[in-house]
Amino acid sequence: RIDAERLWASIMETAAIGATEKGGIRRLTLTDLDRAVRDWFVARCTEAGCSISVDELGNIAARRPGRDNSLPPIAIGSHLDTQPTGGKFDGVIGVLAGLEVLRTLNDAGYQTHAPIEVIDWTNEEGSRFAPAMLASGVFAGAFDRDYAYSRTDREGLSFGAELERIGYRGDEICGARRLGAFFELHIEQGPILEAEGKTIGIVTGVQGMRWYEVTVTGMECHAGSTPMHLRADALVAAARMIGAVQAVGLAHAPDAVATVGLVEVRPNSRNVIPGEVFFTIDLRHPDDAVLAAMEAALRERLEAAAREDGVAMALTRIWDSPSVHFDAGCIEAVEDAARTLGFGARRMVSGAGHDAAYIARVAPTTMVFVPCEKGISHNEAEKSEPGDIAAGADVLLRAVLATDER
Amino acid sequence: RIDAERLWASIMETAAIGATEKGGIRRLTLTDLDRAVRDWFVARCTEAGCSISVDELGNIAARRPGRDNSLPPIAIGSHLDTQPTGGKFDGVIGVLAGLEVLRTLNDAGYQTHAPIEVIDWTNEEGSRFAPAMLASGVFAGAFDRDYAYSRTDREGLSFGAELERIGYRGDEICGARRLGAFFELHIEQGPILEAEGKTIGIVTGVQGMRWYEVTVTGMECHAGSTPMHLRADALVAAARMIGAVQAVGLAHAPDAVATVGLVEVRPNSRNVIPGEVFFTIDLRHPDDAVLAAMEAALRERLEAAAREDGVAMALTRIWDSPSVHFDAGCIEAVEDAARTLGFGARRMVSGAGHDAAYIARVAPTTMVFVPCEKGISHNEAEKSEPGDIAAGADVLLRAVLATDER
């Protein structure tokens, strides 16, 4: 059994790096704060006797040797980056539970067959650099390295330059190593476990998701002297489109979701009719065929809105992450662990994307979910119980050891 | 007659200060670029033999003495600040035509009865610090000095601190001096003069305008794992409200205009349901009673939208500038000047706000408009013909001298 207090203390220690006034974390990927938490992680893993390797995407792997170090490692991991107004648990608990598993094995003097690795994946959130899960995606061959390097944030800074700047561009080729299996502990980020009074979510897969960028171009003009009928107001058109995105989500609810999360208005001045609006769309559904139908409906509605408002509109799909089905063996290992430990558990599909979704392409993979209050995540108020997190870490430990035994 | 080439050269010289790639100007008030153009203006006026005074709001007055310097000066002026993506003419020509009038009087060795002043008013645009016409408003007693000082830009920097920083916080009490009359030359910023083939707009007044700030508060949550029906999406609600603002404008068209120019989404991350949206509203109508009715309709519609989307909404009116009627004597002076010079002219009401709208409260005031291409303004593509600007400056000169004769 893991040490619940030690794990909680680690979570609270890292929560201080980028802590916000409202009790959350603002620790965007490849910022100085990301460097700080990476340094912390490397130091703790080194203290725990691990060797550290950093690949060319900045993914950090801390390795505890096994009896047979020619075996591919069993890996545990998640991410330490956060949303701009993120919580203390999203991602973080998956990495720190991995550290706690290593510490527990050390305390017990337990030797595994295969090496065990704890991995911090770079840029999982996708908030600073789109798309999400970028570096686990490169690891799994979904993107190539230079594509990742060339991604820019909204200020125009590139992933490659920022990775270099914080000193975490390693030498190892990303994806060159094989993993024997991959387990990721994460908060559910949804309300089901809490509502059903269950402690463990056994994650069978991740729904499909697609990201889009839209640029609406109208005509910048004076807000006081330009009559209504002579306007080509990019914002009025974008507002109609935002309504259309919601309608596409509602048309396929309850399984579908559709969100506009980021908007930039230009020139963004009180007395200027907006000439250009940039916004993003996030569409998700567990069934890829439905997702494709949602995209078709979206395109049609956005084109209609542009025509109606006399503006130009460019819609680009920048990311397509199809639905993922996790490995049956790993899922059973988690299910067995939860049963043995006596935790209420249920199978579920993840609505959120996770590094595990990409790693599943190259290694047997699954995830363990624990409840979070009211399902609230990507919010500074995000909250999980120490006991639930400890339960998840215990399940992780057991599932890893069972996999190692096989 | 003024020297058209010299005036055009001055316009092009100042257009280099903050020039944009697209041929416009980005010279927001109280920035380093604003300081640079102020320094240029002070240097040129000093060369022209003027004494300079700067008041506590940073308004710069360059004075050419008259025969009787106990008479209140006849003032000419406008503003040198621009929109973020502004044109080369908006405001600028009103100040530089004033300088050109002084140079012309110097060349002719003409002595006026009253002193003549050219004034650059601070923060006319209202883009960096709301509301617009802030410093002419203080001069006219519409706002008090400390209110102006306390206004902040979207980064939280205050007007007072920025004025101090660029070194243009003067000692003179703002509004302490009397003006004998005030004339402002400006581009029309609307399509009427061009459409009718007229050169001079004789401005009889300015329509009423009101500015509002709206904050919509929903619930930040994960875009992937939060079902549509459990959301309180501040952006979906704001989008509906932006449509409602347009509807309020259209309901009172063609005289009414209603615009949302500035939007800020929080946290503005692709996979986070927006928790808060801040946006601004600009409503205008020549009839203050209609403007009041528009405000009532706006409030009702925004409240309904908030209810429908399950979000909170706070609507605050931050500015009310009632419709303005200019001085009959000044209007006649402009009309006579245009007739004498043989320019096609027509009376008109300004859709845009101007410093003259406030100065009209404390001095006989009017404005002279000249055409701009297709009425496009608050746009880097803003364009006016040298000949039209020169015509406006000649009308200005004549109207000023006629007023001085009386």
Ligand SMILES: NC(=O)NCCC(=O)O
């Ligand atoms: N788990 C998580 O919050 N991932 C971010 C990627 C996404 O699902 O949008």
Ligand SMILES: NC(=O)NCCC(=O)O
């Ligand atoms: N003339 C002009 O563009 N003024 C800005 C103030 C306004 O009308 O919004």
